[in-house]
Amino acid sequence: MLISFVLVVPNANEEFRNTVESVLKQNNKSNYELIVVLDRSIDDLEANDYFYSLFKKNKNVKLVFNNDRHGSSYSWNVGIDICSGDYIKFISQGDTLESDFLDRVLGAINSHKDISLDIIEYNFSFKGDQIIASKSYLEPNKVYNLKEDYEPLALTNNLLFNKLFKTDVIKKYNVRFRNQVRFDMLFFYIIYSQSKNYIYLNSKSFENIILRQVQYSNFDIVNQWTHIFNYYRRIKKYNDLHDQLKYSYYKTILHIWIWTIAKTDNKVLIRKALEFVNRKYEPKKDLFVKNNIVFKETKDLTFKELAENFSEYYRDYLKTNK
Known part of the structure; x- marks a missing residue:
């Protein structure tokens, strides 16, 4: 399995449905799993029915109930513990993937079969009052050897959500999010320090990320x-x-x-x-x-x-x- 998508749902607003549907509508139907972590008390019956139905209808969906609010960091760690994909991709509630997201990632990996790509960064669009395309000064589609090429450390867009991380690296070095920290950049910088190869995929947007006021x-x-x-x-x-x-x-x-x-x-x-x-x-x-x-x-x-x-x-x- 190529990718484990980890989605934390802290509330029952309608944004999560858009995110879930964008994952389920991938052109490549068989090479991913979706881990949904419900980070709240289980009291919204309508929303629960949706997720139960989602779980029953889709063999590649894993459903986790936290039973109470523990925070995103705790929930992301849960996703890490149970994921099965070669890569893990954290996706925020309300954000949506392009339907060919998985195909394009797979194409990049297949183009470098002799190299383990430990971190994959890609273009995205901020979606708010207007759509703002991301911009990077990394060399497009170049594989950086992180033992001698240090540009990604300086030039990365240090968002958590526009990257895929090699699961083996995360688990080998037991990299985890710190509890009660909503946006933990330290997670990325630790993985970077233990990774060998980095690539920035420069093509049309892979994902729409909602530009919203921070909740922390x-x-x-x-x-x-x-x-x-x-x-x-x-x-x-x-x-x-x-x-x-x-x-x-x-x-x-x-x-x-x-x-x-x-x-x-x-x-x-x-x-x-x-x-x-x-x-x-x-x-x-x-x-x-x-x-x-x-x-x-x-x-x-x-x-x-x-x-x-x-x-x-x-x-x-x-x-x-x-």
Whole structure:
């Protein structure tokens, strides 16, 4: 079996049906399993009937009841424990896969039969008021040898949901999500450190990911970086990968995180985020801009301009939003 899709359903709104149907409508019907983890009390009879029927009608569906709310991290770990696929793919409630998702992934794997692809990243689209295509500065369809090619560490889109992870790597090194952390980037960075080969599939969008307000602390994303840095120090790779890690960190907090929070239109929250970034980045700005080898060679001109002129953006925002 190629892929284990893990879907956590924290509530009974209609979004989950779109996600489930997008998996079941794959052109390739036989090379996947869908693990549905119901992370809530079992009191919605109508929704339960839907899932019971789904389980009975589809041999490749596994159904798990948590009986109470334990959180996404706990539920993702449940999916890891019972999955049977060569790869595991976490999918968020409401997000939808293209019908040829599995075929295209299989095509990429078959094109590199002599290589174990441990992490597969792919294009996706953010779906909100408008559709926004993802963008990557990784070399399209290149297999990166992670023992000597460090670009993915710096240039990855560090979303959890636009990747497939080799199940053997996860289980061999017992990589798990930390409980009570809703979006655990540390999971990805640990798997990266133990993987051999990485590929970025550059073609039309594989998946539509809903752009929504986060359902957890907005600071969870940036607070995880302390754990990421400490992990790489612990495995004695921090010094060798310092520039790649710092580039990814600053790209996350200056660009991706601020952009995501700006979507909330919460001026108090935006101000707090900008103040946080200013404290973390401004004292290190000159060192980063002048010496970071990844930044000096970056083709991401939007991030480059933001990093070089962040203090101006910060002051302008404070002036116009007193």
